[in-house]
Amino acid sequence: MVHPGHGDSTSLGAAPRNATIQDVADAAGVSRAAVSKVIRNAYGVSPQMRSKVEAAIAQLSYRPRVAARAMRGPSHTLGIEIAQVSNEFLTMIVRGALETLVGTPYQLVVAPVTAPHETGNALQSLADRQVDGIIAISPMVGEAWLEALSDRIPVVIIGRHDVSTHYDTVAGADRSGTDQVMAHLFDLGHSRITHLTIDNAREHILVDDPTDWQRSGREPHAIRHTVYTEQMRRRGLEPEVLYTGGDELEAQSSAAELLARREPPTAIFAGNDTLAMGALRAVAEAGLGPADVSVVGYDDITMASHPLVSLTSVDQSGTRIGAEAVRLLLERIAGRTESVQVEEQVHLRVRGSTAPAPHRGTTTE
Amino acid sequence: MVHPGHGDSTSLGAAPRNATIQDVADAAGVSRAAVSKVIRNAYGVSPQMRSKVEAAIAQLSYRPRVAARAMRGPSHTLGIEIAQVSNEFLTMIVRGALETLVGTPYQLVVAPVTAPHETGNALQSLADRQVDGIIAISPMVGEAWLEALSDRIPVVIIGRHDVSTHYDTVAGADRSGTDQVMAHLFDLGHSRITHLTIDNAREHILVDDPTDWQRSGREPHAIRHTVYTEQMRRRGLEPEVLYTGGDELEAQSSAAELLARREPPTAIFAGNDTLAMGALRAVAEAGLGPADVSVVGYDDITMASHPLVSLTSVDQSGTRIGAEAVRLLLERIAGRTESVQVEEQVHLRVRGSTAPAPHRGTTTE
DNA sequence: ATGAAAGCGCTAACAA
DNA sequence: TTGTTAGCGCTTTCAT
Numbered sequence: 073m074v075h076p077g078h079g080d081s082t083s084l085g086a087a088p089r090n091a092t093i094q095d096v097a098d099a100a101g102v103s104r105a106a107v108s109k110v111i112r113n114a115y116g117v118s119p120q121m122r123s124k125v126e127a128a129i130a131q132l133s134y135r136p137r138v139a140a141r142a143m144r145g146p147s148h149t150l151g152i153e154i155a156q157v158s159n160e161f162l163t164m165i166v167r168g169a170l171e172t173l174v175g176t177p178y179q180l181v182v183a184p185v186t187a188p189h190e191t192g193n194a195l196q197s198l199a200d201r202q203v204d205g206i207i208a209i210s211p212m213v214g215e216a217w218l219e220a221l222s223d224r225i226p227v228v229i230i231g232r233h234d235v236s237t238h239y240d241t242v243a244g245a246d247r248s249g250t251d252q253v254m255a256h257l258f259d260l261g262h263s264r265i266t267h268l269t270i271d272n273a274r275e276h277i278l279v280d281d282p283t284d285w286q287r288s289g290r291e292p293h294a295i296r297h298t299v300y301t302e303q304m305r306r307r308g309l310e311p312e313v314l315y316t317g318g319d320e321l322e323a324q325s326s327a328a329e330l331l332a333r334r335e336p337p338t339a340i341f342a343g344n345d346t347l348a349m350g351a352l353r354a355v356a357e358a359g360l361g362p363a364d365v366s367v368v369g370y371d372d373i374t375m376a377s378h379p380l381v382s383l384t385s386v387d388q389s390g391t392r393i394g395a396e397a398v399r400l401l402l403e404r405i406a407g408r409t410e411s412v413q414v415e416e417q418v419h420l421r422v423r424g425s426t427a428p429a430p431h432r433g434t435t436t437e
Numbered sequence: 438m439v440h441p442g443h444g445d446s447t448s449l450g451a452a453p454r455n456a457t458i459q460d461v462a463d464a465a466g467v468s469r470a471a472v473s474k475v476i477r478n479a480y481g482v483s484p485q486m487r488s489k490v491e492a493a494i495a496q497l498s499y500r501p502r503v504a505a506r507a508m509r510g511p512s513h514t515l516g517i518e519i520a521q522v523s524n525e526f527l528t529m530i531v532r533g534a535l536e537t538l539v540g541t542p543y544q545l546v547v548a549p550v551t552a553p554h555e556t557g558n559a560l561q562s563l564a565d566r567q568v569d570g571i572i573a574i575s576p577m578v579g580e581a582w583l584e585a586l587s588d589r590i591p592v593v594i595i596g597r598h599d600v601s602t603h604y605d606t607v608a609g610a611d612r613s614g615t616d617q618v619m620a621h622l623f624d625l626g627h628s629r630i631t632h633l634t635i636d637n638a639r640e641h642i643l644v645d646d647p648t649d650w651q652r653s654g655r656e657p658h659a660i661r662h663t664v665y666t667e668q669m670r671r672r673g674l675e676p677e678v679l680y681t682g683g684d685e686l687e688a689q690s691s692a693a694e695l696l697a698r699r700e701p702p703t704a705i706f707a708g709n710d711t712l713a714m715g716a717l718r719a720v721a722e723a724g725l726g727p728a729d730v731s732v733v734g735y736d737d738i739t740m741a742s743h744p745l746v747s748l749t750s751v752d753q754s755g756t757r758i759g760a761e762a763v764r765l766l767l768e769r770i771a772g773r774t775e776s777v778q779v780e781e782q783v784h785l786r787v788r789g790s791t792a793p794a795p796h797r798g799t800t801t802e
Numbered sequence: 803a804t805g806a807a808a809g810c811g812c813t814a815a816c817a818a
Numbered sequence: 819t820t821g822t823t824a825g826c827g828c829t830t831t832c833a834t
Contacts, residue, residue: 090589092827103805108829116803138566139512140827142504143810149546149566157532158739160525167522170549179562181514181546184535197544201503201514224455320739349743356744374523374685378714379721380745457811468821473813481819505811508826 091132100128111136142202148177150401151198152207155185156318159346161371161390162209165230168394169207176402178204188212199225205401207394210291226404228397233290235413240400242414244388246292250299252420253341253368253386258307261429262339262366266312266330267300268323268351269293269343293343296370300341312337316347323350331358331365338365338429345369345376345385352383352425366426382424388416456497465493476501507567513542515766516563517572520550521683524711526736526755527574530595533759534572541767543569553577564590570766572759575656591769593762598655600778605765607779609753611657615664617785618706618733618751626794627704627731628674631695632665633716634658634708635683658708661735665706677702681712688715689722696723696730703730703794710734710741710750717748717790731791747789753781 093111097104102125109117110125117125128134138148152169154162170180181201183194191212198206199221210231211218221227222239229241257265270293297313304311316326323346330336331354342348348369355365369376372387396414458476462469467490474482475490482490493499503513517534519527535545546566548559556577563571564586575596576583586592587604594606622630635658662678669676681691688711695701696719707713713734720730734741737752761779 093829094827104828105805105807105830106803109804112829114829118803121803135561135565137508137827139504139507140810141829143502143508143812143827144829145810147504157528157535163522163528166547170522170547174549174551179546179548179566181544182531182535183544184539186539196500200500201544349740353744375714375740378746379718381743458813459811469812470814470821470823471819474820477813479813483819486819502811505826506813508811508828509813510826 090137091134093134093136095132096125096128096134099132100124146204146405147202148179149181149201149203150178150205150207150398151181151183151201151203152209153183153185153191153194153198153211154209155188155191155212156346157184158319159344160373160375161344161346164373164390165209165394165397168389168391168396169398170394171391172395172398178402185212192217195221204405207397207401212291226401228400228404230393230397231292233295233413233415237411240404240412240414242393242396242400242416243292244386244393244416244418246295246418247299249370249386249388249418249420250296251303252418253370254300254303256384256420256422256426257339257341257366257368258303260339260366260426263307263309263429264312264335264337265300265304265309265339265341266314266337267297267341267343268314268316268327268330268347269297270318270347271315296343316350318346320346320350320353323347324353327351327354328358331355331360336365339368339426340365341368343370345371345373345383348383348385348425349375349381352381362425362427364430366429368426372421376421376423384423384426385421386418387421388418392416455502456499458499458501460497461490461493461499464497465489511569511770512567513544514546514566514568515543515570515572515763516546516548516566516568517574518548518550518556518559518563518576519574520553520556520577521711522549523684524709525738525740526709526711529738529755530574530759530762533754533756533761534763535759536756537760537763543767550577557582560586569770572762572766577656591766593765593769595758595762596657598660598778598780602776605769605777605779607758607761607765607781608657609751609758609781609783611660611783612664614735614751614753614783614785615661616668617783618735619665619668621749621785621787621791622704622706622731622733623668623672625704625731625791628672628794629677629700629702630665630669630674630704630706631677631679631702632662632706632708633679633681633688633692633695633712634662635712636680661708681715683711685711685715685718688712689718692716692719693723696720696725701730704733704791705730706733708735710736710738710748713748713750713790714740714746717746727790727792729795731794733791737786741786741788749788749791750786751783752786753783757781 093104093107096107106121107125110122152166156162173180183198185191185194195208205226208229215234219236219238227239229239231243232241233243234241301311314326314330316323327350340351342351348367351367355367369383369385372385375381376383376385393416400412458469458472461472471486472490475487517531519531521527538545548563550556550559560573570591573594580599584601584603592604594604596608597606598608599606666676679691679695681688692715705716707716713732716732720732734748734750737750740746741748741750758781
């Protein structure tokens with residue numbers, strides 16, 4: 073009658089280990105299977121059985137162990153890989169994901185990436201955890217790698233514009249966003265425009281094989297970079313790109329150095345808002361303002377709309393993107409097999425950080 | 438020889454399920470135990486055994502299932518409960534925790550709390566997940582509840598100044614911080630100072646029993662509120678508290694309404710920086726500046742130091758607090774049994790958002 | 803409608 | 819040093 077291994081623990085006042093399904097079954101005088109059915113709301117339980125069991129559950133304050141359940145079926149855990157926890161846009165994505173998960177039985181485990189080449193490890197550790205699905209934010213691994221991963225487990229990639237039959241993608245319209253930025257700056261009369269972008273934009277993709285290089289153009293910062301260059305050339309202007317770390321303070325010092333040059337730009341187009349905020353720091357501390365150098369960001373984080381900051385930026389709602397990613401993942405888990413690509417519209421929010429290009433050479437001095 | 442249930446799957450080209458420890462054992466021609474020892478770096482494996490097994494592991498690209506391991510021992514998962522994902526200070530704590538976990542086998546699952554009374558559920562869902570430890574950020578549950586939880590699983594509470602024998606705490610010196618704020622404002626000549634704090638500061642603790650009310654004074658916002666009131670009374674001034682939602686935009690509209698009153702305050706002491714940023718929005722949009730109304734925040738989030746914002750705030754490093762919490766948790770897991778309370782020093786960072794109180798009644802009109 | 807029993811993949815005694 | 823075996827707590831056929 074007694075489950076083997078449970079012995080007669082009545083003897084010593086042993087540490088009252090958490091109740092198991094067997095304990096509940098014993099207390100209610102039914103089988104484990106019966107209890108299992110009750111807690112899963114499965115078909116085929118009589119009302120009296122149900123109430124007996126529920127009483128025992130309450131009395132023992134029994135809680136099913138998630139790990140044990142995960143051995144048979146889903147772990148009810150989703151994983152999210154995130155490169156830079158200090159980037160507000162990225163945390164907005166996480167927030168959107170978290171909010172969408174409220175009310176579902178799913179929880180989210182966060183796998184931060186310390187260095188680009190560690191991305192694979194982060195994703196792998198999520199896979200080891202038997203998560204039911206993975207959200208990867210602009211992961212810096214090759215497509216073949218992702219294909220292999222998504223072959224075993226549902227994956228949605230945020231940011232990259234890949235077209236895979238295995239995984240889904242959610243991305244902002246980076247070409248359009250960048251076009252809007254450049255058009256705006258050109259309208260304002262700027263011609264000396266520097267693009268401030270993150271250091272590893274060039275090596276954003278960890279290649280599996282050399283041909284993979286060609287695909288690197290699908291990473292958001294790479295696209296913004298490319299479109300910026302195209303637009304400049306189209307106007308007969310010389311593109312100028314400044315690489316920096318992904319951190320606000322690093323961006324600040326890069327920008328400060330830029331402004332100290334003999335012929336500083338009249339506008340800075342930052343690859344994301346974190347970099348833009350850093351650029352804004354540099355501008356302010358150089359005693360300059362929008363009339364001297366315009367700054368445009370990308371992402372439209374919360375701070376961009378703050379009246380004291382008023383950063384012109386491309387709005388791509390991080391929370392919406394995160395929410396969408398979760399939705400796609402849940403669909404996949406529910407059985408969808410065809411892959412889907414979502415491209416979110418983006419809009420330039422014009423604010424006070426951009427102004428007409430200063431006249432040049434009008435006055436002597 | 439063959440493990441029961443594994444049958445002779447050589448027949449059909451069945452979906453190549455992930456390799457198990459048994460598959461590795463078979464491939465290497467050794468026992469499961471041997472493989473287990475190898476992957477755990479346990480004592481007692483000969484070099485040739487090790488290399489044979491490792492070859493098989495590589496060949497099958499075998500990965501141990503975390504869930505299966507968690508059934509016997511630790512899950513190598515830590516949980517963190519967080520009330521407001523949109524509050525940058527709170528996400529800094531998460532970041533600090535994440536960073537400290539790098540290089541350890543632990544991962545973090547995030548349990549967001551949607552409403553104060555849902556806190557218990559969030560914590561419970563972490564416990565169900567068999568996490569090895571829980572970090573709770575100013576959880577709004579009674580002490581008895583926490584005691585019960587920490588009785589079964591290591592817990593460290595961030596923010597609250599409880600003294601428990603069961604769980605550890607990490608908190609900033611809220612009395613000291615608030616004292617510094619008030620002294621600064623008094624020094625500047627302010628007397629009409631409004632305290633802007635979050636709505637549920639009053640009901641921050643979900644009481645188990647009525648006497649628990651007395652303990653609510655241990656929650657950070659409650660302490661700041663209390664000290665503010667004490668300080669005002671000590672100077673013979675009438676405290677004025679304005680309650681608002683925890684969100685920046687809600688704080689903005691509350692502050693806007695405050696500024697529209699007949700006799701608006703000359704200074705606003707916000708309970709945290711998110712509220713302060715909202716207040717700053719209201720001030721700026723009313724066409725006012727520090728000369729009209731000073732704003733002080735609490736937490737010193739990244740934005741506070743931005744030259745365009747320049748918010749005077751109490752510095753309590755979120756990342757350091759998060760890191761400390763993880764450290765304590767890991768210690769507990771490693772065996773420590775006595776509880777420890779850490780109180781972090783805090784420092785007021787005086788910046789441009791505070792200025793001398795405007796003269797009053799000097800000029801008519 | 804209910805229960806018996808066989809696993810899920812892994813670890814940890816205990817033998818050999 | 820290596821292998822055997824008994825579970826960990828739960829779900830799930832398959833009988834009854």
